[in-house]
Amino acid sequence: MTASSPSSAGSAEPVAPAAPFTPGASGLVEPPTRRESKPPRATSLHLEAGAAVASATPAAQAGAPHVTAPTAYDAVLLSGFGGPEGQEDVMPFLRNVTRGRGVPDERLEEVAHHYRAFGGVSPINQQNRDLRAALAAALAAAGIDLPVYWGNRNWAPYLDDVLAEAARDGVRRMIAIPTSAYSSYSSCRQYREDWADALESADLQQTVQIDKVRQFFSHPGFIRPFIEGVQEGIADAERAGHARAEIEVLFSTHSIPSADADLSGAGMFDGAAGGGYAAQHRAVAEHVMEEAAPGVSWQLVYQSRSGAPSTPWLEPDINDAIESLRSRTAVLVVPIGFVSDHLEVLWDLDREARETAEGAGLWFARAATPGVHLAFVEALVDLVRERAVGRPVGRRANVTPIGPWFDVCRPGCCAKAGSDPRPAIAGVLP
Ligand SMILES: CC1=C(CCC(=O)O)c2cc3nc(cc4[nH]c(cc5[nH]c(cc1n2)c(C)c5CCC(=O)O)c(CCC(=O)O)c4C)C(CCC(=O)O)=C3C
Ligand SMILES: [Fe+2]
Numbered sequence: 290m291t292a293s294s295p296s297s298a299g300s301a302e303p304v305a306p307a308a309p310f311t312p313g314a315s316g317l318v319e320p321p322t323r324r325e326s327k328p329p330r331a332t333s334l335h336l337e338a339g340a341a342v343a344s345a346t347p348a349a350q351a352g353a354p355h356v357t358a359p360t361a362y363d364a365v366l367l368s369g370f371g372g373p374e375g376q377e378d379v380m381p382f383l384r385n386v387t388r389g390r391g392v393p394d395e396r397l398e399e400v401a402h403h404y405r406a407f408g409g410v411s412p413i414n415q416q417n418r419d420l421r422a423a424l425a426a427a428l429a430a431a432g433i434d435l436p437v438y439w440g441n442r443n444w445a446p447y448l449d450d451v452l453a454e455a456a457r458d459g460v461r462r463m464i465a466i467p468t469s470a471y472s473s474y475s476s477c478r479q480y481r482e483d484w485a486d487a488l489e490s491a492d493l494q495q496t497v498q499i500d501k502v503r504q505f506f507s508h509p510g511f512i513r514p515f516i517e518g519v520q521e522g523i524a525d526a527e528r529a530g531h532a533r534a535e536i537e538v539l540f541s542t543h544s545i546p547s548a549d550a551d552l553s554g555a556g557m558f559d560g561a562a563g564g565g566y567a568a569q570h571r572a573v574a575e576h577v578m579e580e581a582a583p584g585v586s587w588q589l590v591y592q593s594r595s596g597a598p599s600t601p602w603l604e605p606d607i608n609d610a611i612e613s614l615r616s617r618t619a620v621l622v623v624p625i626g627f628v629s630d631h632l633e634v635l636w637d638l639d640r641e642a643r644e645t646a647e648g649a650g651l652w653f654a655r656a657a658t659p660g661v662h663l664a665f666v667e668a669l670v671d672l673v674r675e676r677a678v679g680r681p682v683g684r685r686a687n688v689t690p691i692g693p694w695f696d697v698c699r700p701g702c703c704a705k706a707g708s709d710p711r712p713a714i715a716g717v718l719p
Contacts, residue, residue: 319678357500357696359679364436364455365428366465366499367421368448368480371441372404372411372632378444379404385443396595403636413631414444416660417468420629423661424466427670435673438463440487442480448487452497462498464673465715468628470506472694473545473553473566477504478703481713488714501715502672503694506569507687510668511659512576515623518656519581522621529652531619537586539610540574541638542626544591547601548706555699563603572689573625586617592626592637607638608645619652627658628665634658 373382382404383397404411421439428435436458440451455463465484469476481501488494505511519538526536545566554565561568570589578587590607605613611620622642624634638655646653659665668686675685676696685693695702698716 319674319680355695355697356679356682356685357676360462360464360500360676362435362462362464362500362673362677364438364458364460364463365424365673366451366455366463366484367417367424367437367439367468368465368484369417369439369441369468370413370631371444371447372413373444374410374414376405376409379409382444392595393597400595403632407632407635411632412635413629414441416629416631417441419661420468420666423666424669427663427666428673431670431674433670433674433677436460442483448483449491452487452493453491456491456493456497460497463500464676465499465501466669466672467501470504470511470628471542471553471566471569471626472504472555472703473564474549474703474705475543475545476566476703477553477698478705478713478716481698481715482711484714485712489712499714500676500696502669502676503696504569505668505672505694506573507689507691507693508668508672509686509688510664510666510671511628512573512688513664514657514659514662515573515577515625516581519577519621519623522623522654522656523582523585525654526619526621526652529619531652533582533585535616535618536621537588537614537617537619538578538582538621538623539588539590539607540570540577540623540625541590541592541607541642542570542624543633544594544602544604544606546596546706547603550603552701552704552706555695555702557699567603569689569691570625572691574623576688577623577625592642593633607642611642611645611651612649614649614651617651619654620646621654621656623656624658629658629660 371382371385373379379401380397383401387397417439421437425437428437438451438455438460440446440448442448465480467477467480469480471477484499484501488497488499522538523533523536527533547563550564550566552564554568558565558568563570567589574587574589578585588605588610590605590610591603592607594602594606596602607622614620622638624630624638627634634655643653643655671686674680682693687693696715698713700717702716704710
């Protein structure tokens with residue numbers, strides 16, 4: 290198994306070999322100037338024994354993630370979480386999300402109530418329709434002639450239906466973009482499994498190849514909107530009379546089971562609390578603070594915990610963190626774990642965390658997620674282009690010491706603790 294054959298991974302393996310890429314076709318040529326990648330710090334990563342590295346650049350020797358060969362894609366597959374679009378959708382949606390994972394009924398009821406309070410409509414589908422339109426326009430503007438299909442993991446339009454439609458349109462090689470930036474079972478591998486499932490249920494395993502873009506937490510265009518959000522939030526707090534020393538910035542992301550977190554990042558962060566998932570978030574938060582508000586106090590916190598109370602999940606919970614703040618008068622919440630202002634942002638942050646802050650007598654603001662910010666949309670274009678042209682690691686956009694992430698997930702990366710691995714696209718099997 291080599292780094293340049295992503296299609297050799299997983300039992301959902303597509304058989305069609307990638308045709309040699311013709312530079313200039315579909316407008317997929319490198320733009321004239323490229324932002325240089327910050328070289329990964331050699332100490333922050335090590336590769337598993339035997340892991341394949343495609344390139345012999347110094348960055349690769351230092352343990353940088355490997356890259357795949359140029360591939361002539363014929364479509365982009367934008368994939369979201371999915372959400373209900375009416376009261377009658379709420380319970381069927383929640384059952385889809387938790388299928389086979391024993392989430393207690395009381396938890397489903399609790400979450401159903403959040404959706405019902407918004408008329409049973411999650412904003413997430415409209416946000417992804419908007420993102421799809423923005424991405425299609427940005428690809429066209431960049432001279433990249435690829436259609437964008439949109440399919441969800443947990444609600445219509447479902448992935449298998451969308452793949453069937455793409456196949457009818459003649460699509461054979463897709464590059465998938467998850468609406469999820471970091472490494473963990475829920476934010477990476479579960480998408481890869483669901484793409485493999487969808488290929489199987491649409492009976493397209495032998496016809497359509499799906500690769501995925503690297504997890505994009507370290508891409509400057511994903512991080513830019515958060516930098517702007519912190520700059521604006523701090524300025525607002527100061528205008529409201531809070532000194533910098535009185536402001537706490539809370540970077541919030543989805544909590545996950547600690548056992549899953551330990552398996553995120555393919556063993557490259559062994560021993561670090563929260564594994565690769567937490568390390569990637571910390572690296573993003575550090576970069577945001579360096580750029581936007583050096584010296585201001587900050588923490589990484591977690592939201593939206595579910596599961597049995599006896600199972601350890603990543604902590605601290607955002608509400609506990611707010612309640613234990615001392616000598617602060619203002620909190621700025623930055624949802625770095627999410628790409629759009631979906632329900633977990635509107636409910637868990639704008640309602641619950643705000644209420645907790647106000648109860649503690651603190652000024653509160655919440656920064657925006659990337660949404661359809663131009664820098665983010667252009668980052669997605671860049672992620673597609675780097676795969677089409679086969680850009681080497683050292684020239685991939687990245688602003689964290691971790692470096693650009695893998696095109697193909699490392700052996701065992703982002704496994705679900707306590708479960709046998711399911712077939713998944715874009716990974717090397719252990
Ligand atoms: C890491 C992560 C992300 C970020 C990456 C990504 O974006 O993918 C994320 C996003 C989202 N999670 C969402 C909704 C839900 N997540 C749930 C359940 C869970 N999430 C988990 C993790 C994550 N979740 C986990 C470990 C569980 C429990 C086990 C399980 O069941 O897998 C449940 C079930 C009820 C409950 O247990 O809370 C719901 C309804 C929505 C849609 C919001 C909307 O509708 O606007 C979005 C974007
Ligand atoms: Fe979730």
